[in-house]
Amino acid sequence: EAGVTQFPSHSVIEKGQTVTLRCDPISGHDNLYWYRRVMGKEIKFLLHFVKESKQDESGMPNNRFLAERTGGTYSTLKVQPAELEDSGVYFCAGRGLFYEQYFGPGTRLTVT
């Protein structure tokens, strides 16, 4: 069974630019989550999709972040315009039958 994939693995952009991160969860995982880990801090929840619907987006930092999951398969997370404090590792995860999470390898975003 293929695991969760994320693209790109690394992204270096300048402040003010736009970046779009992509996550492909394990097939059949209706629940998809986005997380962010800023250096030196714990992993923080950003939002939760159930299929194509946003179930909980209370963790999104501000309106520069936009997540979508059209068709309920892959998801994208766009940051526009990026700021320095957006740097970090962005993980997505799908939820299994027993509420366990299957994480992708993450996208390391650096905003300069």
Next chain:
Amino acid sequence: RKEVEQDPGPFNVPEGATVAFNCTYSNSASQSFFWYRQDCRKEPKLLMSVYSSGNEDGRFTAQLNRASQYISLLIRDSKLSDSATYLCVADRGSNSSASKIIFGSGTRLSIRP
């Protein structure tokens, strides 16, 4: 106060030692609990779920005390390959599709030969 608290470590123990990690959570609405392992610059991977009755998987034993809102992980006969950061996770979700997952900041473990 953080909703899920862990001792950050690092724990530096010799190979073969037994090591115990503790974690406390403050939100009594939390329903499910997990230990994840995260290697350097990698994604978290599920180590084990934690049940009130306690559960064991080989050298690993996890315990949950709901009254004290306390979770533990015990590693026996530690191996060099156990070196990693161990994340305590609480999930407020129950049987609904809503869940709010809170991660502890992780406990670093280093096993020395």
